[in-house]
Amino acid sequence: MTDGVGVELENLWIRFGEFVAVRDASVNINGGDFFSFLGPSGCGKTTILRAVSGFLQPSEGRVLIGGRDMAGIGPNKRPTALIFQNLALFPLMKVWENITFSMEVRGASASERRRRADELLEMIALEGQGNKLPGELSGGQKQRVAIARALCAEPDVLLLDEPLSALDLKLRQHMRTELRAIQQRVGITFIYITHDQGEALTMSDNVAVMRAGVIEQIGTGHAIYDLPATPFVASFVGENNVFRGKVLEVKGDEALIRTNRSGDLLAQITPAARGVLKVGDDAMMFVRPEAFSLVDDAGAHAGKSLTARVVNEEFEGNSYSVFLESEGGKRIKMSLPNVGQERVVSTGDDLILKYELRNAVAMPAGELASE
Amino acid sequence: MRHNVLVSRLALGLYLVIFFGYLLGPLVIMSMTAFNSNPFPTISPWDCFSFEWFQVLADDERILRSIRNSVVIGLGTVVLSVAMGLAAALLLTQIWPRWRATYYTIIIAPILIPGVVLGISTVVFWDRMSRFLGPATSDLFHNGIFLTVLGQSTFIASYTMLVFVARLQRYDPGLTEAALDLGATHVQAFRKILLPFMRPAIASAAVLAFLASFENYNTTTFTFGRYPTLTIELAQKVRYGINPSISALAFIIVMLTVFFALSAEAWRRGRMKMAGQAGGDPVPQRAGILPAFLRGNWAAVVLVLFSFVAITLFWTARSYSPEQCKAEVRAAKQAEAAKRREELLRRREEMRRQQQMKGPDIFAPSGRPAAPGASGRPDTDRAPFGGVFDPGNLEGQSGTGNAPRDGSPPQGGTEPQTGAGTGAENGEEPGNGGNRTTPFGSVFDPGNLSGTAGN
């Protein structure tokens, strides 16, 4: 995992006129990593990728690939290959010509190209389909041709711009695994862009979460999911229950928060906010739906439990989603795994929910991801 | 309800008939005149079915030369205007968006400028240029082909640009980026990605440019110098009178057009069929009498039939001889003329008798309005020019009698229009005194030919 070519962004700014598309982004991507940029549409992910591949010059800051400053080096001279959001397969070329285009422009002979195309076609499980036109392939096949075409250029860094967004759910899940497998096989650095948190979490070694041109958090999937640094990350990645309130007490890494409608609750302070969050600050506290469990007695779980009445219940196959409302009118979502039990709750029940301290994170109040 | 539907159907049908009649009628009539031996392009006195006008056309050096000029100029214009149009269209996509509208207007302007203006300005500009650059350039800058290609390209390039812009709008610039990303240089990306994508547009733009160049008159009329194009040559011919060899040319052009249109359609359908098969979408293979490549492709079938008819026509033309028919027609015409001559003589005789009875009026100046009751027509024998311009003359009776009786065009007038031409040149008002109803003062009257040729 360390012998690949790394990519560094140093205080990168990209402006379009007055508009700032990327604001002071600094990322260090290890060689051989599968690194994802995750963020809602329009947050500047593609812009960053285009700066790395050389289609855009940064307004400020530097892009380094393998430690080399890329300023003034065109896209055709960089050791990167980009898989476009719309794939951009050459519609008039056959599949094998598409795949080996990078060899053609280097002047490789047709037989050489044929041979390499056959190897790559085998790798993407499209043997014998080299003579088709891209228009005659299905979505998933096109996808794999685009990957093969990029890999054929033998890049040090492969850049992928939401490559799976056009596929249907089943295929998308299949391609996730496949992409991950390919990455581990070829061992080069992958920079992956997506607005789908599921993709980012399943495939990546590290994830950068972006909002409106700003990188809010960089970390492993686990860190992002369990210890979000900002309210935006907490609400954008996965589902979360948010409790607003004021900090009543700070004890080491823990904070007691007086929530607006659910009483006083305990939470751990997210690492990024330790030493920052002070008594009396406006705070937000997040507990994931699956972190709740049901108990009969609140007494043993002071500060880590709340009571609420079931409003609605949905069966989702692998789990039940239970929607509750606390006495103060706070809406809470809880999810219970479907392990074949009889119906555990029914509308109108009053329940006591408890959570573990490590499953609740507190941080200074901020903007949430808009639904 | 049903009645209404029927009426509207009928109205639509009628409309279509009128519409297509309006579109194609003149072409059909003109094509038919090419096969009438009558020396005036007409179908109503149908003399004989004949191919002689194709022979006349084939022997017409000036027409052939002008076609050659047209083709050379057309090809030059294709090259120049496709290149300029493509460059202009590419620039349009690259240019700063704020300037796009202005740039577009400037580039499109030549279409709106009258061709006459473009022609004059081309000549004037290059004349100035050659003075400025010295006499070494004079030959080139005053060369008709050079000037015509440049003059036509000024506005034809705008047409081709429109074609290219339409195609470019469907181009994904991401493809060029993908090529660059894969290591291609800008030139390679252009040659291997954009150019193949533009190929259909280049083909249609080339055809468009060639046709626009071929049919251009306004601009060319100022620039052609010593290289008249077909349109120029035809216009010059019409001034001196036309004969059906022009129809023969028109017929050939129409046939070529039909042929190419059919070929294109047949080719397109053939490709569609192949694409359908390649896509695993087999065309139902009905067993039929048609060979496979014709099945389900009406254009190919029509094309084959068309070619067959054309070849048959060609072979017929080589062996067919309408001499018998022509002799009959000639005899009929002579009989007709003789009858008329007699009639005229009789009338004149009568007139003379009447005038003699009236007396002194005979000395009145001939140009003056004649006395009531008297004919205003001067006596043929005393009229200036020996009465060449007497309307009666057109009937052929005052010809000296050795007018080419055989009437076969290759001898009586290899270019029948010259006969008419002499008529037009000799007299300031050829035939006008006599026959104001026909547009060219009846220079085209068939009888005229034998009449004046005798002078």
Ligand SMILES: Nc1ncnc2c1ncn2[C@@H]1O[C@H](COP(=O)(O)OP(=O)(O)O)[C@@H](O)[C@H]1O
């Ligand atoms: N060439 C451009 N000119 C002006 N604005 C642009 C340009 N490219 C992108 N933007 C803007 O930058 C922002 C980020 O775009 P992008 O990086 O494509 O978002 P995404 O995260 O969905 O890939 C968007 O608001 C977009 O409108």
Ligand SMILES: [Mg+2]
């Ligand atoms: Mg994007």
